[in-house]
Amino acid sequence: MTREITYVQAIAEAIDEELERDEEVILFGEDVEEFGGNFGETEGLYEKHGRNRVRNTPLSEIGIAGMALGAAVGGIRPVAELQFADFAATAGDEVFNQIPKQPYVSGGQIEAPLTIFAPSGAGIGAGAQHSQSVHSWLGNVPGWVVVTATTPYDAKGLFKSAIRDNNPVFFLPHKMLSETKGEVPDEEYTLPLGEAAVEEDGEDVTVVATQLMFHRAKEAAAEVDADVEIVNPRTFAPLDTETIAESVRKTGRLVVVDETVERYGTQGHIANEIVENDFFSLDAPPKTIGVKDIPIPLSPPLEQEALPSADRIANGIESLF
Amino acid sequence: MTQNVSVDDDTARDLLEEMLRIDIFEEETKERFGEGEIPGFVHLSGGHEGSHVGMGAAMRDDDWLAVGGARLIGQYIAKGVPLPEIMAELYGRVGGSNKGHGGQMHVSDVDRRLYGHAATIGSGQNPAVGLGLAEEMKGTDNVAVTTIGDGGTSRGSFHTALVFAAYWDLPVVFIIENNEWAISTPAESLSPDHLSDYGIPHNMPTESIDGSDVEEVYHTVAEAIERARNGEGPTVIESRVVRLVPHFEGDKETYRDEEAYERAKEEKDPIENYRERLLENDVITEDELEDMVANIEAEVEEAVEFARESPEPEPEAAYDHVYQLPLYGQGEEQ
Numbered sequence: 129m130t131r132e133i134t135y136v137q138a139i140a141e142a143i144d145e146e147l148e149r150d151e152e153v154i155l156f157g158e159d160v161e162e163f164g165g166n167f168g169e170t171e172g173l174y175e176k177h178g179r180n181r182v183r184n185t186p187l188s189e190i191g192i193a194g195m196a197l198g199a200a201v202g203g204i205r206p207v208a209e210l211q212f213a214d215f216a217a218t219a220g221d222e223v224f225n226q227i228p229k230q231p232y233v234s235g236g237q238i239e240a241p242l243t244i245f246a247p248s249g250a251g252i253g254a255g256a257q258h259s260q261s262v263h264s265w266l267g268n269v270p271g272w273v274v275v276t277a278t279t280p281y282d283a284k285g286l287f288k289s290a291i292r293d294n295n296p297v298f299f300l301p302h303k304m305l306s307e308t309k310g311e312v313p314d315e316e317y318t319l320p321l322g323e324a325a326v327e328e329d330g331e332d333v334t335v336v337a338t339q340l341m342f343h344r345a346k347e348a349a350a351e352v353d354a355d356v357e358i359v360n361p362r363t364f365a366p367l368d369t370e371t372i373a374e375s376v377r378k379t380g381r382l383v384v385v386d387e388t389v390e391r392y393g394t395q396g397h398i399a400n401e402i403v404e405n406d407f408f409s410l411d412a413p414p415k416t417i418g419v420k421d422i423p424i425p426l427s428p429p430l431e432q433e434a435l436p437s438a439d440r441i442a443n444g445i446e447s448l449f
Numbered sequence: 450m451t452q453n454v455s456v457d458d459d460t461a462r463d464l465l466e467e468m469l470r471i472d473i474f475e476e477e478t479k480e481r482f483g484e485g486e487i488p489g490f491v492h493l494s495g496g497h498e499g500s501h502v503g504m505g506a507a508m509r510d511d512d513w514l515a516v517g518g519a520r521l522i523g524q525y526i527a528k529g530v531p532l533p534e535i536m537a538e539l540y541g542r543v544g545g546s547n548k549g550h551g552g553q554m555h556v557s558d559v560d561r562r563l564y565g566h567a568a569t570i571g572s573g574q575n576p577a578v579g580l581g582l583a584e585e586m587k588g589t590d591n592v593a594v595t596t597i598g599d600g601g602t603s604r605g606s607f608h609t610a611l612v613f614a615a616y617w618d619l620p621v622v623f624i625i626e627n628n629e630w631a632i633s634t635p636a637e638s639l640s641p642d643h644l645s646d647y648g649i650p651h652n653m654p655t656e657s658i659d660g661s662d663v664e665e666v667y668h669t670v671a672e673a674i675e676r677a678r679n680g681e682g683p684t685v686i687e688s689r690v691v692r693l694v695p696h697f698e699g700d701k702e703t704y705r706d707e708e709a710y711e712r713a714k715e716e717k718d719p720i721e722n723y724r725e726r727l728l729e730n731d732v733i734t735e736d737e738l739e740d741m742v743a744n745i746e747a748e749v750e751e752a753v754e755f756a757r758e759s760p761e762p763e764p765e766a767a768y769d770h771v772y773q774l775p776l777y778g779q780g781e782e783q
Binding site for chain 1: 513515545546547548549550551552555557558559560564565567569572574575576577578579580581582583584586587593605606609610612613616617769770771772773775776777778779
């Protein structure tokens with residue numbers, strides 16, 4: 129049996145169930161108590177689990193991320209929220225130098241089973257410092273497991289796995305999807321990390337897309353005169369290249385759409401994996417579509433100009449035929 | 450004037466022995482580095498031995514140490530990591546504590562509660578706060594001790610750690626080893642009278658002590674740890690020491706005043722001073738001291754042999770420890 133919930137409800141349920149299931153799990157971040165998070169993602173958790181397990185922090189991402197690392201090494205499972213994904217940069221040393229590297233430099237002695245989650249993505253007119261998609265930054269540092277969510281089903285199942293995983297996981301919900309609804313199972317479930325999902329079957333072209341771009345790719349697929357297969361990577365690092373390659377072997381064409389900037393974004397990496405390893409399965413050069421190489425502007429028409437639109441995706445698909 | 454000894458004789462001899470262990474180990478490290486046997490940088494602890502050892506002796510085995518600042522090796526020794534494992538790690542060999550993945554700046558020993566070191570100076574304090582939080586959540590009375598140099602106190606991350614530790618009254622002891630130099634930048638140009646004053650706005654107990662006096666460090670850190678164990682929250686201690694060595698081996702130290710440097714060596718060498726103190730108080734004899742040194746030299750020699758005989762890692766080992774696989778949900782175990 130399934131029921132319909134919103135994406136933020138899925139996130140709150142995932143944390144709630146994990147707090148319930150494992151007493152080592154603890155949630156902290158700015159305004160996670162009564163305030164319930166900027167998007168309602170921690171609503172009700174403080175009332176249910178109390179101040180020991182759900183903790184407001186002072187305003188410092190350095191403290192949140194650094195404390196999460198120590199707490200994880202010390203044997204508990206912190207789930208730490210940054211209010212916006214952009215703030216990965218305000219905890220730069222912790223996020224880029226400390227968390228992903230301490231387990232490695234320790235020669236595997238240190239385990240850091242922590243999850244940082246942070247709403248990412250553009251579309252709500254939040255401006256250049258509250259709208260970025262940062263999975264290409266994070267994916268560039270080996271040691272992080274980088275996970276995104278496209279649907280409420282993804283959000284709940286992947287977040288629960290992120291909390292249970294023994295690696296540091298950066299989980300990136302998309303703020304534009306907060307109120308979108310979708311079916312989730314009534315019973316408990318998790319989804320595997322590190323595995324892509326073929327969301328829509330098709331024969332003519334593979335489109336790789338997640339988060340908001342997945343939904344725009346679906347619109348684009350309905351516009352074009354081609355049978356489109358859509359693959360949702362779910363985890364950007366490590367990347368399930370095999371599922372993508374298998375799809376391209378079937379369709380012969382590849383479009384990668386992602387909300388990272390085109391300059392050094394994830395699109396290039398994914399396309400490169402296929403070009404290097406499966407070149408002869410391609411019938412056309414791969415197409416990469418991303419955020420234009422500009423900071424995200426505020427005004428809605430400017431912001432939409434920066435983001436891949438369904439039309440740009442449709443044109444990209446058609447350019448391969 | 451003869452200074453009294455404020456600890457029992459066995460403890461006093463242990464403190465001296467541990468300082469000598471650091472000194473002799475590091476002298477050998479310097480030699481081996483000079484001969485090209487040890488890769489990378491080497492930062493030595495000369496002048497900090499009293500601070501390291503006093504702190505180490507005040508800690509219980511199950512208290513965490515998160516090392517900061519640039520004087521590292523002495524702290525690893527003070528936390529009880531076996532010398533062969535440290536030396537092999539300096540050599541980058543598989544027998545090292547971190548199997549060669551860490552090196553001088555990243556010796557960890559989780560079983561001995563050595564978290565390791567944040568080589569980006571000033572980034573180890575927030576993890577220490579997290580360790581304190583974990584111990585509190587688990588209901589133990591273990592504490593986290595974290596060190597930093599005078600230079601590192603200028604990082605925002607250091608101040609954030611004080612904010613977070615104070616916010617929840619966590620069992621964390623912050624020790625600032627002020628040796629007056631952030632490489633070549635003098636600490637005297639920093640505003641506070643004592644760097645421990647940074648704890649004042651957080652209403653933490655603060656102490657500024659002579660860190661070259663091993664007993665003073667031992668007593669002060671032990672009191673701070675006791676407070677933390679009893680749920681009375683964090684403390685900031687400034688341990689004033691002198692750096693009797695270059696910042697790293699190879700640093701020409703052109704920025705130092707030679708006369709003041711010579712005077713510091715004369716007056717503030719923690720090992721020389723303590724050796725004299727124990728001799729004058731008849732806690733140890735010259736003969737016993739000689740035996741002690743000879744035993745440590747043999748230990749250090751064994752550590753070097755262990756490191757040399759330990760194999761270089763296979764190149765494929767570079768790919769180990771990036772991720773714990775399978776990820777959750779993959780494979781059959783879960």
